[in-house]
Amino acid sequence: MKILVIGSKGFIGSACYSYFKNQPGYEVYGADVVVEYDDPNYFLIDAINADFKKVFHKQQFNWCINCAGAASVPESFNNPERDYLLNVYHLVSILNAIKEGNANCRLIQLSSAAVYGNPQMLPITESHTLNPLSPYGVHKKQAEELCQLYHTHFSLNVHIFRVFSAYGAGLKKQLFWDLYKKSQTQTNITLFGTGNETREFIHVTDIVNAMNLFINADRPGFSITNIANNNTITITTAAKTFLKYIGFSGGLSFTGTNRVGDPLYWQADNSRLISLGYQQKVNFEDGINTYCKWLKGKE
Template identity: 45%
Template sequence: MENKNILIIGAKGFIGSHVTDHFKQICGYNIYECDVMVDYIANNYFQLDPVNADFQEIFEEVNPGICINCSGAANVPDSLVHPYRDFLLNTANVYKMLEAIRKHSPDCRFINLSSAAVYGNPVSLPVKETDMAKPVSPYGNHKLHAEMICDEFYRFFNIKTCSVRIFSAYGEGLTKQLFWDLGQKASKDKTISLFGTGNESRDFIYVKDIARIIELIIHKASFNAECFNIGNGIEISIKEVAELFLQLLKWDGTLSFKGSARKGDPSNWKADISKIKSLGYTSSYTIETGLKNYIEWLVEKKLV
């Protein structure tokens, strides 16, 4: 009989909360949440020590059939200032999780949320999972190390793992990065100046689509330490997407670019999504629909 226990680590974070909500709506799964935040209401919730997380007891008690790791730091500039902290959260903790699986839940399938940051500045676009990884930040390097740890546990201990390289995620609950910054600046000023030239590009993916892809991976992936690009295969310039966001926000000020890039930020990204398409993925949200939903959330929460 298939083990229907799903453990979501980082369940209170931006992506983790959406993944949790998604699987709670699917009948038959037993959802267990794990994070550093206090929660006196949630059932099946485990609170972690943020400084020295110990996963042994959690895996022993839950014995999950699936573990989705949505935890870790997701801040490229901060990884340059606090690299050891970034390493502990993005790399060391993944080793701890997999060691707990090896000891207590060896049949558990492990999905590790990685990042397109492992690619650095791609030589050509769209970037494929088989392309060389050359991170340009400690964050990207630590995410790549975590993927290598997933491969280690698969090859030497037969633990079923896979990593998903998420491109530019956005959606309700995100309180940092481009769209959050635009919303905050637009609510205070009639002039906005952003880093870069505006010609930099990203491959945006709405957070609810990410949750759907993870469900597809659970049902159809081989879990042989393989990696999946998680994007939409659509390259869009920062200038174009910023103008669209501000238009949907009904902001009528002036947008400009400083011309200087931030250290650690790649220039252009576009994912080859052949692998997730082969699992049956098609996007349910255009960039315009996703941004409208995000703006509605910002307005509802009085954040703009």
Template identity: 45%
Template sequence: MKILIIGSMGFIGQHLFRYFSEKGNEVWGADVVYDYINKDRFFLIDASNSDYNSVFQSSEYNLCVNCSGAANVPESLKNPLHDYTLNTINVFSILEAISKFQPACKFINLSSAAVYGNPKHLPVKEDSIPDPLSPYGFHKLQAEQICKEFYDFYDVKTCSLRIFSVYGPGLKKQLFWDLYSKAKSGVPFSLFGTGNESRDYIYILDLMKVIELVAQHSAFNADIINVANGVEILIKDVVSIFFGLFDHEIRYSFSGETREGDPVNWKADITKLISYGYQPAFTIEKGLEYYYKWVINE
């Protein structure tokens, strides 16, 4: 299979490029960053004016996975236009090029559980009414609607993955990176929230398997798929698990302060994902052990 990964230099994109390549596929990358291992299979994208016409005119692909965009809720509140450009306009530009030059190319859009906001019921199902808490969540939802638009009116085969909390080696932001950065200072510190907030985590290699299964089994009719392990864990518990890997005591507390745009509790209904044959290979304990072994060498 010939696969194009847009955003191939990002956290998920790099893992996906390697994963599909090791499976024997012909994988191409596209990103705004030029420092790339295989420049013969790489397209440089203009971050300020993304034009994907040349990308889809130059070669034919069986599958395009969009791993590009911004994933920063606080920054989306400060600069919503920038977030909208990267997360929404960018998806339109990609799909417009596909519809013009390669309408048979399947498209997987990496969306986010941020579209749900604070769900009224857990586990949250794909047909739950979205209620984003941030511009980031709104823009991800709008990108999903664009995927439906191109399926309904231009017959482009699309689907969107609502990814919950992905983590693993290579991720240099979000909770676990922040925890490690603060812990190594040796100074007591505080964390946002009460610790009773919850998330549904998925390890990066489990996400790779999910994307492979979706490529094989999705109807590509603009369908929406929750991506998580279906396991809710309190933040205070996951912090305790992570700090339990250190060889010294770490002193910290929860401030009780909340951040605008942050949901309280998440747990995904992954019935659809399980129907594709998905079985998580990594528990949170196992995944954090791998992450810790990586991060201490960074």
């Protein structure tokens, strides 16, 4: 089975690429903007104007996993044009390449729980109203709509992964990376919000586990699935757990005001994922511990 991982040098993409590369029965290809000299199954692409038709004419893939794109709410406000190009415009090239060169290829498109915004009810099901709070969330919603459109009109097989708060070795952005950087230079750390906000953290290993389940199921058609563990944690608890394992003994406080674009509460209904046989492999405490060991190894 041939798999193409787009964004194979990124946080989730690299974990995905490494996993399938080491599994029997898979011929794995990667595509990213970073030069790779030692891997013959690697395509160097442009971040925005990638010509995926050339890639799909060279190989007939069974699965394409698109992990590429921007993934920052603050950066999407600072530069919404770039966020659009990386999360929407870039996807059009992928969809057209599949449509014209490899129509039987199944696509896993990484989306985000940011499409939900502040939920009207908990837990959040996949049928919940979409009300994104940031350009990033809006663009992820638009990307989903494009996938739905290409399925409806061209019969492309697309599975949308609405990933909640991903973490693990390789992550260099968002809450834990911010905490890590501050812990290196500050004795008292301040975060946005009240600390009572909740998130659904899922380890990158479990995200790849979900991909593996979908590939093994090999279902055609179109689907949307929450990628989460149905296990909410407050920002205070998450931050204190991280700081404990990173070895920070200073103070932790909150501004009392939420950052623009951030939702207040998340709790995912992951029953669709469970129905495929999904079981969480990495609990939060163990995942944070190994993540902190990876960060310390970089010092």
